[in-house]
Amino acid sequence: MAAIRSWPRTLGVATRSMILLTLLLGVLFPALILGIGQLALPAPANGSMINAPQPGSGPVGSSLIGQTFNDAAGNPDPAFFQPRPSTAGDGYDGAASSGSNLGPENPKLVAAIAERKAAYLAAHPGTTVVPPDALAASGSGLDPDISVANALAQAPAVAAARSLDPEKIQALVKEQTTGRDLGFLGEPRVNVLKLNIALSGLDN
Amino acid sequence: MWFVIAQAATLALVLTIIYRPLGDYMVRIYTSSRDTKVERGAYRLMGVNPAAGQTWQAYARSVLAFSLIGVVLLYALERFQAWLPSALGLPAVPSGLAFNTAASFVTNTNWQAYAGESTMGYLVQAVGLGVQNFASAAVGIAVAVALIRGLAARRAATIGNFWVDMIRGVLRLLLPIAIISAVLLLAGGVIQNLNGFTDVTTLSGGTQSVPGGPVASQEAIKLLGTNGGGFFNVNSAHPFENPSPLTNLFECVLMLAIPFALTRTFGVMVGNKKQGYTILAVMAGLFLISLTALTLLEYAGAGTAPQAVGSAMEGKEQRFGIGGSTLFGTTSTLTSTGAVNSMHDSFTALGGMLPLLNMMLGEVAPGGVGSGLYGMLVLAIITVFIAGLLVGRTPEYLGKKIGAREIKLASLYLLTVPTLILSFTALSFAIPTVRSEIEAVSILNPGPHGFSEVLYAFTSAANNNGSAFAGLTANTPWLNTTMGIVMLLGRFLPMLFVLALAGTLAAQDRVPSTAGTLPTHKPQFSMMLGSITLIVTALTFFPVLVLGPLAEGLL
Incomplete structure (x- = not known):
């Protein structure tokens, strides 16, 4: 009988502790981190936004979130370096992060890869091996980076579209390359938005 | 490949440095007789006498009551979302999904049948x-x-006080580490704001909505507590949850810190640190084998699509590459975290089998916080029993006789999760109406891979992992309901068996070890325990793996 009677009491303790924890862990803890972030680390806390190259203009996006570089018709703009294929919404939709989740034998994925390969080779005719990151969609659909090989392969087309010296563009890619973290973590990479912003510096 | 080895070595080094201080700190947390002022205040508000020990039944009742209230409260919050502040204008979460999510987060599974950014407000x-x-x-x-107390105690009627253990775990262990980790993640680029979506005009003149949210605070505890529920749909693949290779490694450390260090806590509390090291050796050995296998398979990049790409990069982020993705995937599925930084559904066929196998091991290498250790201790009890049968010795573990009652409880523990996985996977294809819905709505990929998606889902739910072959559309009445039930049974039935085991073990006296006792603090025992873990898993799951990933990868 004692055991049966103590269920309501136990539920009472459970309810009171859950309310207590909700205040502490659900309200105070996030508020503390919010305060620290907004006061001490406002730039990363608010999304590492970067501004347009023209002085006085607002943010053009986050350096951590990839974006599309399309012309008015919605096609990839040859004057910009292009990011990886994306399956977030219609491509780089910040409100709908997603990978393709297509399996290694899925015919849809195999067809998509063939299509991407053809488009890449058409845009960059000198390429012998298309870099893998240009053929495979990222996990988030918001990958801000491309591989160094991918950036270098795109350099001639970008140079042609902007009537710039290809060697200058290649030098810029090297300058914008981030190595592995600490020298051994992750992969070398080029942030596409930062690279494209740096491009406009060359135009002047 | 040198950098992949350097990455693993760095992880091992950091975990080795943390191991002793964290393990010993947890000993002090759970054995100290002193309460802090704040804790005394909390106990008064809760109506708890912290000095009173609980029988295993009272302890179990407290666990269940606490979790039940958790489910009810979380369900209510989801259902009332539309009327709550800071909801981003999102509607109430539908009832099936709300039940599934409440069960998921209370059971430490964090299976997500929804996309965070478009379903849950701040x-x-x-x-x-x-x-x-x-x-x-x-x-x-x-x-x-x-359970450790049960093994260490002599003729004791009680196994501690749940409310004290829970409050101390939160206040002295999880919260302080979560605060420090959240600040480090912030410095690494993880966001913490209430900005909602910021619309920007992109460099080429398009528009983009950049998401906001209190992510850093969520991210820290998501990994430290081996929960795994992402703020965003793509979890730790999202640059705002995991911005760089450095944060990626840090997140792996967070997932592994407590589960590994608990073996030290165990060794100290039972009075023989070597007992902890043998358990640690098994966990670390299995981890290393699994990580090596997945890394080699993904770099090999077998399969039609990876071959066409030239690398298994589909679903992986450029900053992590293959090495950073396999480390995170292995860590997450061997710890019951279930966070992902790459899409497991797009792994190579055999590579994708490894996260599945990791979960099928029963989340013990090193497993989730707490659950990994008690799972491995149950396997240790099974191991001394089997070894005892083979050589005709009386099974004992840490001076406790392993009799009929102990073995029954350990066996029930081992049978629960595989039974849930296999029967619910089978039911999903055996009930004609369910099968047609699974095939028409839920499964994304054709052929054996589609079967793997369903198998993966129930394996993840029953083991309280929470990762997914995420092509599966799980927000259907059948999957929301059955997976919610599977998560609850997969969490609380094993817990009840463990607590009952703790109770019977605590009541026993310690028998002195004799020449006939199997030593459980030597490498020989580690080998046996590791082998038993692998054999039990292989015997249980080989047939079903043949239908999914093996068929896809080998045919």
């Missing part, structure tokens, strides 16, 4: 999901500590 994320991240982790550790 208030539900922080006040609902965030609180359960702490609470469910504290419950797991408390149950493990109760």
Whole structure:
């Protein structure tokens, strides 16, 4: 009988502790981190936004979130370096992060890869091996980076579209390359938005 | 490949440095007789006498009551979302999905049948999901500590006080580490704001909505508590959850810190540190084997699509590459975290089998916070029993006789999760109406891979992992309901068996070890325990793996 009677009491303790924890862990803890972030680390806390190259203009996006570089018709703009294929919404939709989740034998994925390969080779005719990151969609659909090989392969087309010296563009890619973290973590990479912003510096 | 080895070596080094101080700190947390002022205040408000020990039945009742209230509160928050502040204008979460999510976060599974950014407002994320991240982790550790006490005690009627264990776990362990980790993640680029979506005009003149949210606070406890529920749909693949290779490694450390260090806590509390090291050796050995296998398979990049790409990069982020993705995937599925930084559904066929196998091991290498240790201790009891049968010795573990009652409880523990996985996977294809819905709505990929998606889902739910072959559309009445039930049974039935085991073990006296006792503190025992773990898993799951990943990868 004692055991049966103590269920309501136990539920009472459970309810009171859950309310207590909700205040502490659900309200105070996030508020503390919010305060620290907004006061001490406002730039990363608010999304590492970067501004347009023209002085006085607002943010053009986050350096951590990839974006599309399309012309008015919605096609990839040859004057910009292009990011990886994306399956977030219609491509780089910040409100709908997603990978393709297509399996290694899925015919849809195999067809998509063939299509991407053809488009890449058409845009960059000198390429012998298309870099893998240009053929495979990222996990988030918001990958801000491309591989160094991918950036270098795109350099001639970008140079042609902007009537710039290809060697200058290649030098810029090297300058914008981030190595592995600490020298051994992750992969070398080029942030596409930062690279494209740096491009406009060359135009002047 | 040198950098992949350097990455693993760095992880091992950091974990080695943390191991002793964290393990010993947890000993002090769970054995100290002193309460802090804040804790005394909390006990008064809760109506708890912290000095009173609980029988295993009272302990179990407290675990269940606490978790039940957690489910009810979280369900209510989701259902009332539309009327709550900071909801981003999102509607109430539908009832099936709300039940599934409440069960998921209270059971430390964090299976997500929804996309975070378009379903859960900031208030539900922080006040609902965030609180359960702490609470469910504290419950797991408390149950493990109760089992350790049962093994260490002599003729004791009680196994500790759940409310004290839970409150201390939150206040002294999880919260301080979560605060420090959240600040480090912030410095690494993880966001923490209430900005909602910021619309920007992109460099080429398009528009983009950049998401906001209190992510850093959520991210820290999501990994530290081996929960795994992402703020965003793509979890730790999202640059705002995991911005760089450095944060990626840090997140792996967070997932592994407590589960590994608990073996030290165990060794110290039972009075023989070597007993902890043998368990640690098995966990670390299995981890290393699994990580090596997945890394080699993904670099090999077998399969039609990876071959066409030239690398298994589909679903992986450029900053992590293959090496950073396989480390995270292995860590996450061997710890019951279930976070992902790459899409497991797009792994190579055999590579994708490894996260599945990791979960099928029963989440013990090193497993979730608390649950990994108690799972491995149950396997240790099975091992001394089998070894005893083979050589005709009386099975004993740490001076406790392993009799009929102990073996029954350990066997029930081992049978629960595989039974749930296999029967619910089978039911999903055996009931004609369910099967047609699974095939038409849920499965994304054709052929054996589609079967793997369903198998993966129930394996993940029953083991309280929460990762997915995410092509599966799980927000259907059948999957929301059955997976919610599977998560609850997969969490609380094993916990009840563990607590009952703790109770019977605590009541026993210690028998002195004799020449006939199997030593459980030597490498020989580690080998046996590791082998038993692998054999039990292989015997149980080989047939079903043949139908999914093996068929896809070998045919």
